[in-house]
Amino acid sequence: MDKLIVTLLGAASIGFIYWFFFGKKEEAAQPKNVWSILVEGGYKPSTVTISHGAPATITFTRKDPNSCLEEIVLPDFKIKKFLPLHKAITVTISPVKKGTYDIHCGMNMYHGKIIVV
Numbered sequence: 001m002d003k004l005i006v007t008l009l010g011a012a013s014i015g016f017i018y019w020f021f022f023g024k025k026e027e028a029a030q031p032k033n034v035w036s037i038l039v040e041g042g043y044k045p046s047t048v049t050i051s052h053g054a055p056a057t058i059t060f061t062r063k064d065p066n067s068c069l070e071e072i073v074l075p076d077f078k079i080k081k082f083l084p085l086h087k088a089i090t091v092t093i094s095p096v097k098k099g100t101y102d103i104h105c106g107m108n109m110y111h112g113k114i115i116v117v
Ligand SMILES: [Cu+2]
Pocket: 067, 068, 069, 105, 106, 107, 108, 109, 110
């Protein structure tokens, strides 16, 4: 009887872990064209998925005083913006081609990704 309970508990926790990691990942991969990225010790989320052929807006809010993160660069879209602390800065992109595009800080140290599907 004890063994059965342990087995059931084990199965339940495996199920939970699976749901926790894979369920969330699937949700993050769902394309949408309005995103908010928190800039704090990096970019959160660091990967955003958008659909091609429609304009997408990404709002960056920097909460990290580290000057390394004060500039956001989207090289493929020729966008470079200063991010004042605690202020939402929105960039709009209209990617026509599917692919993966880089987001990085002014010094190319912190990285994020835009996946266009
Ligand atoms: Cu930097």
